[in-house]
Amino acid sequence: xxxxxxxxxxxxxxxxxxxxxxxxxxxxxxxxxxxxxxxxxxxxxxxxxxxxxxxxxxxxxxxxxxxxxxxxxxxxxxxxxxxxxxxxxxxxxxxxxxxxxxxxxxxxxxxxxxxxxxxxxxxxxxxxxxxxxxxxxxxxxxxxxxxxxxxxxxxxxxxxxxxxxxxxxxxxxxxxxxxxxxxxxxxxxxxxxxxxxxxxxxxxxxxxxxxxxxxxxxxxxxxxxxxxxxxxxxxxxxxxxxxxxxxxxxxxxxxxxxxxxxxxxxxxxxxxxxxxxxxxxxxxxxxxxxxxxxxxxxxxxxxxxxxxxxxxxxxxxxxxxxxxxxxxxxxxxxxxxxxxxxxxxxxx
Amino acid sequence: xxxxxxxxxxxxxxxxxxxxxxxxxxxxxxxxxxxxxxxxxxxxxxxxxxxxxxxxxxxxxxxxxxxxxxxxxxxxxxxxxxxxxxxxxxxxxxxxxxxxxxxxxxxxxxxxxxxxxxxxxxxxxxxxxxxxxxxxxxxxxxxxxxxxxxxxxxxxxxxxxxxxxxxxxxxxxxxxxxxxxxxxxxxxxxxxxxxxxxxxxxxxxxxxxxxxxxxxxxxxxxxxxxxxxxxxxxxxxxxxxxxxxxxxxxxxxxxxxxxxxxxxxxxxxxxxxxxxxxxxxxxxxxxxxxxxxxxxxxxxxxxxxxxxxxxxxxxxxxxxxxxxxxxxxxxxxxxxxxxxxxxxxxxx
DNA sequence: TTTAGTGGCTAAAGCGCATTAGGGTCACCG
DNA sequence: CGGTGACCCTAATGCGCTTTAGCCACTAAA
Numbered sequence: 001x002x003x004x005x006x007x008x009x010x011x012x013x014x015x016x017x018x019x020x021x022x023x024x025x026x027x028x029x030x031x032x033x034x035x036x037x038x039x040x041x042x043x044x045x046x047x048x049x050x051x052x053x054x055x056x057x058x059x060x061x062x063x064x065x066x067x068x069x070x071x072x073x074x075x076x077x078x079x080x081x082x083x084x085x086x087x088x089x090x091x092x093x094x095x096x097x098x099x100x101x102x103x104x105x106x107x108x109x110x111x112x113x114x115x116x117x118x119x120x121x122x123x124x125x126x127x128x129x130x131x132x133x134x135x136x137x138x139x140x141x142x143x144x145x146x147x148x149x150x151x152x153x154x155x156x157x158x159x160x161x162x163x164x165x166x167x168x169x170x171x172x173x174x175x176x177x178x179x180x181x182x183x184x185x186x187x188x189x190x191x192x193x194x195x196x197x198x199x200x201x202x203x204x205x206x207x208x209x210x211x212x213x214x215x216x217x218x219x220x221x222x223x224x225x226x227x228x229x230x231x232x233x234x235x236x237x238x239x240x241x242x243x244x245x246x247x248x249x250x251x252x253x254x255x256x257x258x259x260x261x262x263x264x265x266x267x268x269x270x271x272x273x274x275x276x277x278x279x280x281x282x283x284x285x286x287x288x289x290x291x292x293x294x295x296x297x298x299x300x301x302x303x304x305x306x307x308x309x310x311x312x313x314x315x316x317x318x319x320x321x322x323x324x325x326x327x328x329x330x331x332x333x334x335x336x337x338x339x340x341x342x343x344x345x346x347x348x
Numbered sequence: 349x350x351x352x353x354x355x356x357x358x359x360x361x362x363x364x365x366x367x368x369x370x371x372x373x374x375x376x377x378x379x380x381x382x383x384x385x386x387x388x389x390x391x392x393x394x395x396x397x398x399x400x401x402x403x404x405x406x407x408x409x410x411x412x413x414x415x416x417x418x419x420x421x422x423x424x425x426x427x428x429x430x431x432x433x434x435x436x437x438x439x440x441x442x443x444x445x446x447x448x449x450x451x452x453x454x455x456x457x458x459x460x461x462x463x464x465x466x467x468x469x470x471x472x473x474x475x476x477x478x479x480x481x482x483x484x485x486x487x488x489x490x491x492x493x494x495x496x497x498x499x500x501x502x503x504x505x506x507x508x509x510x511x512x513x514x515x516x517x518x519x520x521x522x523x524x525x526x527x528x529x530x531x532x533x534x535x536x537x538x539x540x541x542x543x544x545x546x547x548x549x550x551x552x553x554x555x556x557x558x559x560x561x562x563x564x565x566x567x568x569x570x571x572x573x574x575x576x577x578x579x580x581x582x583x584x585x586x587x588x589x590x591x592x593x594x595x596x597x598x599x600x601x602x603x604x605x606x607x608x609x610x611x612x613x614x615x616x617x618x619x620x621x622x623x624x625x626x627x628x629x630x631x632x633x634x635x636x637x638x639x640x641x642x643x644x645x646x647x648x649x650x651x652x653x654x655x656x657x658x659x660x661x662x663x664x665x666x667x668x669x670x671x672x673x674x675x676x677x678x679x680x681x682x683x684x685x686x687x688x689x690x691x692x693x694x695x696x
Numbered sequence: 697t698t699t700a701g702t703g704g705c706t707a708a709a710g711c712g713c714a715t716t717a718g719g720g721t722c723a724c725c726g
Numbered sequence: 727c728g729g730t731g732a733c734c735c736t737a738a739t740g741c742g743c744t745t746t747a748g749c750c751a752c753t754a755a756a
Binding site: 022023024025026029035036037038041060062063064065128 | 708710713
């Protein structure tokens with residue numbers, strides 16, 4: 001009835017104090033569970049706050065030293081690269097789940113490269129915008145841990161190996177090395193001797209881990225014709241590299257792709273070249289998603305629970321925000337879901 | 349040398365004032381381009397601020413009435429639904445581009461349904477967290493415009509039709525009706541008479557628009573065997589519906605899918621059933637992405653520039669934040685990129 | 697009876713900024 | 727030579743919250 005045309009005013013603690021007939025400080029004590037008010041008053045205040053639909057102004061909270069109730073997440077990828085990638089949305093969705101419970105906001109930003117990412121961290125810190133950040137795509141020789149350490153910004157590195165040089169940062173990681181070893185193991189058992197690993201971006205920590213492990217495994221088994229090729233993760237690169245290696249002399253009999261997009265594109269490229277999957281060449285995707293079940297044959301893939309990965313990372317960050325110690329948490333080794341794209345190596 | 353172990357302190361305007369030998373107010377005037385200081389002083393203050401790496405505390409800014417310098421974006425989708433969807437990441441990336449220029453943050457949240465989404469808006473508003481929001485997936489009978497209007501929270505609805513009932517909200521929309529008409533036109537010209545539209549979620553405004561238009565076009569041309577089937581956008585649903593309609597009597601000769609994921613899954617399902625694409629059945633995807641070029645034949649698709657779509661939406665929102673009037677902006681009609689999946693209808 | 701607590705509350709200060717109301721100083725006009 | 731702006735600048739206030747200091751009444755101990 002009252003013509004609610006003018007945008008409603010936000011209720012403040014002052015309003016609550018007035019309605020409840022107490023001082024602002026009493027309201028603050030009551031609402032924050034601090035001693036200094038009787039249970040009676042506390043209940044009354046709580047009730048009034050509820051009725052008024054009061055919520056603490058994050059700005060005011062942040063200003064009086066309580067932190068911004070927000071964590072940051074920066075994705076450093078050129079716009080066109082983040083096309084068909086299920087990993088990040090799932091990761092974020094898991095992160096959200098945990099953050100939402102604690103009413104923590106997620107400040108999200110997409111930038112071009114790591115330098116820009118660092119700039120964003122500096123800005124966020126100076127602007128007092130976030131209490132902590134989640135860092136993805138760790139690199140070999142990464143400037144971010146040093147920066148965040150210096151700023152004193154709590155952070156969880158997602159996908160990096162435990163970093164002894166930065167005891168302030170938590171790490172959540174998957175055992176790529178172990179997974180790679182087991183994949184090579186499986187392929188070797190199937191008779192594969194010539195294996196090419198179509199890797200992701202060079203410089204990324206997990207790319208390097210996989211590449212190193214593959215090389216080590218190959219040496220251990222005495223397989224000279226096993227190697228990695230780095231790419232930019234795009235479908236185009238996946239297809240291009242596939243064509244190149246299959247056209248060479250003594251083409252590989254097994255291909256390991258670092259993501260689903262390249263695996264699908266690569267499998268298609270192989271088929272075009274007349275290589276049957278898996279009769280002529282086996283294909284493994286290091287990322288499972290609906291994509292892997294959209295092509296014929298379905299692609300064998302390493303599955304990991306990206307949503308849970310996100311949850312774990314967020315939990316580590318909240319623990320850090322609560323003053324807990326930094327930790328290195330390993331999530332379960334991704335396991336290979338065998339589908340139709342892997343089989344015994346053709347006799348050479 | 350000075351043992352920078354303790355996390356650096358954020359410089360404040362007080363620090364600048366001290367270094368520059370002026371009052372805080374002078375600093376404020378200087379830094380915000382307000383009159384009241386000489387150009388000399390202004391430059392000096394700017395320089396000091398620069399040296400100290402000062403950035404305004406958003407908390408303090410927000411508290412003194414300047415807004416939170418942040419806009420919100422809520423995605424109401426169950427976690428497992430947001431798998432292989434290139435649209436949102438691209439949209440967000442476009443949004444970011446515009447927001448970053450103005451140093452506006454993007455608060456991002458994933459929730460289960462629209463009710464939760466509304467709760468998030470209320471909370472954000474009460475907590476003074478955002479200055480405006482971007483709303484996606486508008487529905488028929490949507491509670492959000494009313495809510496946002498009531499809260500006085502500036503908002504841009506992405507993908508909705510212009511809404512005369514909420515003159516406070518801007519709208520950025522694509523002409524689905526026109527696009528649908530032109531697709532039907534093209535298929536009709538190729539001889540197709542039995543067309544099935546495998547649509548997205550019922551209740552979504554653009555789904556309804558497309559469904560309505562398709563029906564109208566069919567009636568206009570006297571095609572009784574043209575219809576829409578709604579789904580949940582998943583690959584599974586796309587494949588299932590495809591199988592169902594192709595197995596029926598008088599199967600359709602053309603299929604229009606509301607997204608790329610369903611189109612690819614559907615095309616695969618058709619192939620499995622022995623329907624050659626496009627000889628037996630033509631396939632059109634209402635979303636273009638790398639996915640469409642990962643299958644054989646490549647899928648004809650309606651391409652729109654999602655990144656630009658995001659930019660446009662963000663620009664409208666910033667205009668709104670600047671006090672500009674609400675507008676309804678139409679982005680270019682998506683155009684059909686003809687690829688190998690569409691062809692003349694087989695003689696019936 | 698005084699003294700020391702103690703529980704329940706209020707007043708006041710401070711966080712970092714924007715903004716309003718003045719307070720000097722100088723040049724210019726009458 | 728006093729008056730009047732214009733120009734630069736400072737002091738002080740408020741935004742909504744947390745927190746410290748302190749007040750008052752009442753009880754328990756000395």
